[in-house]
Amino acid sequence: MSERVLVKQLQARSDGPVSVSGWVETVRDQKKVQFVILRDETGAVQLVNPATRFDPDAAEPQNAEALALTDTISALTTGTFLTAQGELKHDERVKLGGVEIKLSGLEIAAAALPETPIAADSAQDKRMDWRFLDLRQRRNNLIFRVQTTLEHAMRTWWIERDFIEIHSPKLMSSASESNAELFALEYFGEQTAYLAQSPQFFKQMAQSAGFGKIFEIGDVYRADPSFTSRHATEFTSVDAEISWIDSHEDVARMQEELLAFAIGAVLEKHGAEIEELFGVTPTTPTIPFPRIPLAEAREIVAARGYEIPRTDGDLDPEGERQISAHVKETYGHDFVFITDYPHEIRAFYHMRDAETGLTKSYDLLYNGVEITTGAQREHRVDILIEQAKQKGLEPEHLDFYFDFFRYGVPPHGGFGMGLARVLMLLLGESSIREVTYLFRGPTRLSP
Amino acid sequence: MSERVLVKQLQARSDGPVSVSGWVETVRDQKKVQFVILRDETGAVQLVNPATRFDPDAAEPQNAEALALTDTISALTTGTFLTAQGELKHDERVKLGGVEIKLSGLEIAAAALPETPIAADSAQDKRMDWRFLDLRQRRNNLIFRVQTTLEHAMRTWWIERDFIEIHSPKLMSSASESNAELFALEYFGEQTAYLAQSPQFFKQMAQSAGFGKIFEIGDVYRADPSFTSRHATEFTSVDAEISWIDSHEDVARMQEELLAFAIGAVLEKHGAEIEELFGVTPTTPTIPFPRIPLAEAREIVAARGYEIPRTDGDLDPEGERQISAHVKETYGHDFVFITDYPHEIRAFYHMRDAETGLTKSYDLLYNGVEITTGAQREHRVDILIEQAKQKGLEPEHLDFYFDFFRYGVPPHGGFGMGLARVLMLLLGESSIREVTYLFRGPTRLSP
Numbered sequence: 001m002s003e004r005v006l007v008k009q010l011q012a013r014s015d016g017p018v019s020v021s022g023w024v025e026t027v028r029d030q031k032k033v034q035f036v037i038l039r040d041e042t043g044a045v046q047l048v049n050p051a052t053r054f055d056p057d058a059a060e061p062q063n064a065e066a067l068a069l070t071d072t073i074s075a076l077t078t079g080t081f082l083t084a085q086g087e088l089k090h091d092e093r094v095k096l097g098g099v100e101i102k103l104s105g106l107e108i109a110a111a112a113l114p115e116t117p118i119a120a121d122s123a124q125d126k127r128m129d130w131r132f133l134d135l136r137q138r139r140n141n142l143i144f145r146v147q148t149t150l151e152h153a154m155r156t157w158w159i160e161r162d163f164i165e166i167h168s169p170k171l172m173s174s175a176s177e178s179n180a181e182l183f184a185l186e187y188f189g190e191q192t193a194y195l196a197q198s199p200q201f202f203k204q205m206a207q208s209a210g211f212g213k214i215f216e217i218g219d220v221y222r223a224d225p226s227f228t229s230r231h232a233t234e235f236t237s238v239d240a241e242i243s244w245i246d247s248h249e250d251v252a253r254m255q256e257e258l259l260a261f262a263i264g265a266v267l268e269k270h271g272a273e274i275e276e277l278f279g280v281t282p283t284t285p286t287i288p289f290p291r292i293p294l295a296e297a298r299e300i301v302a303a304r305g306y307e308i309p310r311t312d313g314d315l316d317p318e319g320e321r322q323i324s325a326h327v328k329e330t331y332g333h334d335f336v337f338i339t340d341y342p343h344e345i346r347a348f349y350h351m352r353d354a355e356t357g358l359t360k361s362y363d364l365l366y367n368g369v370e371i372t373t374g375a376q377r378e379h380r381v382d383i384l385i386e387q388a389k390q391k392g393l394e395p396e397h398l399d400f401y402f403d404f405f406r407y408g409v410p411p412h413g414g415f416g417m418g419l420a421r422v423l424m425l426l427l428g429e430s431s432i433r434e435v436t437y438l439f440r441g442p443t444r445l446s447p
Numbered sequence: 448m449s450e451r452v453l454v455k456q457l458q459a460r461s462d463g464p465v466s467v468s469g470w471v472e473t474v475r476d477q478k479k480v481q482f483v484i485l486r487d488e489t490g491a492v493q494l495v496n497p498a499t500r501f502d503p504d505a506a507e508p509q510n511a512e513a514l515a516l517t518d519t520i521s522a523l524t525t526g527t528f529l530t531a532q533g534e535l536k537h538d539e540r541v542k543l544g545g546v547e548i549k550l551s552g553l554e555i556a557a558a559a560l561p562e563t564p565i566a567a568d569s570a571q572d573k574r575m576d577w578r579f580l581d582l583r584q585r586r587n588n589l590i591f592r593v594q595t596t597l598e599h600a601m602r603t604w605w606i607e608r609d610f611i612e613i614h615s616p617k618l619m620s621s622a623s624e625s626n627a628e629l630f631a632l633e634y635f636g637e638q639t640a641y642l643a644q645s646p647q648f649f650k651q652m653a654q655s656a657g658f659g660k661i662f663e664i665g666d667v668y669r670a671d672p673s674f675t676s677r678h679a680t681e682f683t684s685v686d687a688e689i690s691w692i693d694s695h696e697d698v699a700r701m702q703e704e705l706l707a708f709a710i711g712a713v714l715e716k717h718g719a720e721i722e723e724l725f726g727v728t729p730t731t732p733t734i735p736f737p738r739i740p741l742a743e744a745r746e747i748v749a750a751r752g753y754e755i756p757r758t759d760g761d762l763d764p765e766g767e768r769q770i771s772a773h774v775k776e777t778y779g780h781d782f783v784f785i786t787d788y789p790h791e792i793r794a795f796y797h798m799r800d801a802e803t804g805l806t807k808s809y810d811l812l813y814n815g816v817e818i819t820t821g822a823q824r825e826h827r828v829d830i831l832i833e834q835a836k837q838k839g840l841e842p843e844h845l846d847f848y849f850d851f852f853r854y855g856v857p858p859h860g861g862f863g864m865g866l867a868r869v870l871m872l873l874l875g876e877s878s879i880r881e882v883t884y885l886f887r888g889p890t891r892l893s894p
Contacts, residue, residue, distance in 0.1 A: 004691055021690075022657070023657055023855050023857075024855075039657065040659070041657055041658060041659030041660075042609075042659075077855075079854045079855035080855045081855045081856055081857045083691075109826065109855075109856070109857050109858055110826055110827065110852060110855050110856045110857070111855065112853070112854045112855035113853050113854055116854065117854075130850075130854075131652075131656075132652045132655045132656045132851050133656075133854055135653075135657070135658070136657045141656075141657065141658065144611045144612075144658070145611055147611075147612065148610075148611050149606075151612060152602060152612070155602065156599070159595060159599050162488075162489075164591045164592055164594075164595050165595040165598060165599070166591065166884050167666060167683045167866075167884055168885060169666075169681050169885045169887050170617075170666055170681065171668070171680065171887050171892060172892070173892045173893040174893075183632055183634075183640075184632065184633075185631065185632035185642075186631075187630075187892060188670070188672065188889050188890075191892055193630075195632075201894075205578075205579045205885075205894070206582075208579045209578075209579045209580075209582035209583055209588075210486065210488055210582070210583045210588065211582070211588065211591070212487065212489075218666065219614060219616075219665065219666070223635070225635065233618065236614045243468075243488075244451055244468045244530075379556065379557055380557065381557070400893050400894040401894070403577075403579075404579050404894075405557060406559070406560050407526045407559045407560055407563065407564075407577075407579070407580055408470050408471075408524075408526035408528045408556075408558065408559035409556070409557045410468065410470075410528040410556050410557070411556050419614075437613050437614055437649070438615060438616045438649060438652075440618050443635075445618060445619070445634060445638055445640055446619075446620040446621075446847050447648075447652070447847040447848070447851075
């Protein structure tokens with residue numbers, strides 16, 4: 001078998017024998033000539049074959065191989081994976097890359113059933129049923145190449161700064177956030193295990209362990225019955241935690257540098273293709289990102305004529321869109337840190353400012369949607385236990401966590417960021433379902 | 448507050464004022480002078496203070512600040528995190544790095560309780576109870592810096608070769624391997640979800656989706672009641688899957704190149720420290736790794752005088768050690784691929800050789816322990832369903848998986864590798880528990 005050549009390599013290759021492998025995107029089976037568009041992970045190429053049709057009145061015996069190849073092409077179904085041999089020919093008239101392959105042979109790896117169950121414009125839920133077919137679309141493939149570049153850039157940025165990568169356990173003996181939205185399972189018949197809602201406790205543990213700076217990219221779980229475009233029951237969380245900070249501002253600075261670097265890497269590698277396939281032109285954000293205290297953000301939103309219905313003092317999704325619109329209009333920026341949240345609407349482990357009582361925390365909004373909560377953590381164990389009690393948590397369930405603080409811990413803080421939200425907003429998509437490999441929701445557990 | 452300097456930066460720094468932050472490793476509180484060994488994530492440094500003890504008979508008033516600093520140091524507990532200010536002084540007589548800091552002030556971030564519950568040589572299970580203290584040991588910290596480098600090198604190797612990184616869901620509607628060792632949970636009261644035992648089905652799905660080459664590093668779950676040094680209920684699995692292979696040999700080649708590159712990167716960065724702290728001298732493996740068919744491996748083991756008690760034709764752990772010892776003696780190699788396993792002892796999705804009936808698969812052994820199973824997958828759906836039936840699986844439960852093949856799929860294969868096993872064997876450790884951030888086993892769900 002001759003060596004496989006990728007479609008993207010064809011243009012730079014000289015005319016001559018070649019072998020390509022991929023799946024059938026379309027077949028045009030004309031009387032005199034047959035065309036197959038074959039796609040692989042790098043592009044699409046036109047295969048061409050002068051048809052040899054069976055002719056009962058043929059003067060001479062027909063070429064059996066040519067007849068068979070013609071029949072094989074006529075019977076090809078969309079999605080069939082095959083290897084094609086033939087002669088590569090450069091031809092400017094061929095719109096698809098300026099090359100085509102004149103077929104000499106085909107080997108079918110696996111023929112597809114004739115009826116493809118979805119099209120590119122099928123309803124989302126139906127496309128999710130057949131996600132493996134949906135992912136064959138170029139734009140969907142690009143999402144995961146963008147994801148790969150984004151993650152690798154973040155990890156590279158961290159590792160160049162001596163961060164340690166951890167994999168914290170997702171099976172826990174307690175809730176990692178509140179007791180709401182918690183998946184529970186029987187653990188060897190004796191105990192109950194819970195699926196981690198975040199790596200919060202364990203990334204803080206790394207600070208007590210003297211790791212200094214850590215990151216984790218891993219799956220977390222929320223038994224969240226909501227059906228919004230921003231929620232899932234399982235999602236990939238991007239987390240970092242650092243020691244010896246003075247405030248949440250140190251965390252925010254780390255995160256904005258990280259994101260500017262990673263988005264820059266994505267645009268450098270995939271910018272043109274993102275523009276072609278998603279019709280958006282993301283830009284690398286400038287540093288620093290704007291910062292607005294929550295109270296001021298609410299005033300700005302109110303001044304824009306939007307009355308936030310929430311009574312707890314937080315922004316709601318429309319409020320987030322409004323303040324982001326304000327930032328975009330005022331500073332031309334896609335990101336904004338909203339800071340200084342009242343402790344009533346933050347987790348118990350957020351540190352509070354001694355004077356104002358406001359938490360040393362932020363949310364980061366990107367193109368109008370929250371992607372992150374970051375904070376300095378309360379590391380003084382007496383205050384931490386007191387804050388847990390105020391939230392109605394039972395300290396005895398969190399004793400293993402409080403131990404991390406009883407034996408010494410540095411001041412520290414960090415953030416958690418939803419990977420799919422970042423991808424969704426970067427690519428201008430409307431739902432995290434579109435940018436998740438296999439979305440999981442209350443009614444979506446398969447494939 | 449003056450800027451924090453890392454301990455590793457002190458040697459290259461000029462004498463003068465400096466601020467360091469870390470935790471107290473030891474205190475020597477002598478009458479005339481006090482010494483504190485302070486450790487941070489990069490090393491340890493000696494802090495020194497000429498003691499000013501309260502003297503009721505002092506001729507002149509004593510310096511209140513000096514008295515307070517002396518008292519503070521006397522009261523320091525091991526593990527306390529603090530920031531120290533002082534004058535850096537280079538002094539060849541100081542064994543610890545040839546520098547010390549003459550203290551001018553201390554700020555305690557969080558004082559540790561006086562009784563440290565474990566020591567470096569405490570029993571393993573006790574150390575696991577206090578893992579965050581156990582991880583403060585230099586050698587344990589090194590494990591996770593090695594892990595960070597190992598993973599980043601693997602990802603870099605893959606990404607330079609256009610692999611796509613995926614995050615497959617761990618919540619599934621079916622078992623991903625056999626029906627044994629499966630964690631189940633109630634999913635919104637209506638369905639049962641299972642925790643993925645491997646990303647097997649979903650990394651194969653990426654092949655059907657035309658992704659070509661993919662990798663994933665993520666957690667998987669086994670409700671495995673065993674207590675061996677090689678098993679856990681949750682562990683990090685390193686997975687790759689590639690299209691358009693001719694046999695499992697293509698997978699083996701990819702894996703040996705990947706491992707040689709990644710181990711090389713680890714030794715370049717951490718080799719000296721591994722030797723110092725673990726007393727082992729790992730080497731970068733040469734390519735190709737030796738390959739031995741299983742039947743031949745069993746003969747070699749028998750000829751060495753070890754009778755394998757298993758009757759299913761597989762190797763047992765001692766058989767793995769024996770064949771690895773043979774390979775080490777014969778070829779001087781730490782790795783060996785054992786190939787051509789009978790289908791009776793392999794998963795249903797392994798492709799079988801048409802002539803011999805043996806699977807196109809391998810196990811990879813490293814220093815005597817299995818770290819990987821790799822294989823070409825059966826991509827012809829009729830044969831695949833037949834093989835599932837032979838294993839007693841009910842095809843209707845796997846229909847979503849078979850669909851990946853019904854709509855076209857390329858020939859493909861891949862491997863799964865236990866990250867902790869690789870680390871254990873690289874560092875000469877005796878248990879994966881020692882190299883896992885927080886081990887999870889049948890009786891270990893906390894912290």
